[in-house]
Amino acid sequence: MDYEGEMKEAEEVIGVMKSLSSIVNTDEDFNTIQQVVQNLESLVNNCLLQQKQVQSCIQGLREKVKAKEQRILNAQKLNLKDEELEELRNNLAEARIEEEKARATARSMEEHLDGLAEQLQSVEAQKQTLAALASEETQLKNELSLFSTISGIIPDLAKANVFAGTLLDNEDVREFTLDYSDMSPYQQSKTIWDMIR
Structure with a gap:
């Protein structure tokens, strides 16, 4: 032993x-x-x-x-x-x-x-x-998938302090980056809402 x-x-x-x-x-x-x-x-x-x-x-x-x-x-x-x-x-x-x-x-x-x-x-x-x-x-992951399906936005979680990702708008696919440092909460919400439409 x-x-x-x-x-x-x-x-x-x-x-x-x-x-x-x-x-x-x-x-x-x-x-x-x-x-x-x-x-x-x-x-x-x-x-x-x-x-x-x-x-x-x-x-x-x-x-x-x-x-x-x-x-x-x-x-x-x-x-x-x-x-x-x-x-x-x-x-x-x-x-x-x-x-x-x-x-x-x-x-x-x-x-x-x-x-x-x-x-x-x-x-x-x-x-x-x-x-x-x-x-x-x-x-x-499921929540993120649901968010992407509903909004058409695939966020890039690797970028910190900014909201970035890919926007799927009908046949148009484009990447975006929003820097929140110079935006008010209202402007942030409005910008994201306009992207979803």
């Missing part, structure tokens, strides 16, 4: 997730984020499974230590030779060291698992936010 490798992989996934979540431009980006979330969930589930395996291993080591302790007690009762008793004590010490290493590994895995669970919750929250943004983006 390569816990450190899996934990590094989880950290890399989280790093990628953070870089992707800054802005979603396409459905493909959103699908990629969903796939990353699924991979992260799979990794967390894998860590849980491995944690159970470590717990099982610790339980086995505890039983092994108890069995060796019992052997030592039995050997002391039977008055075994010092060499045999010393060998049993050495075996017991080794078994206790193995058990402590397994416990340390289990503690480390639990800490990593807790961190992954928190990160998964954060990713899930981001996923919901992105889903809401995608829904809002679809709604805005």
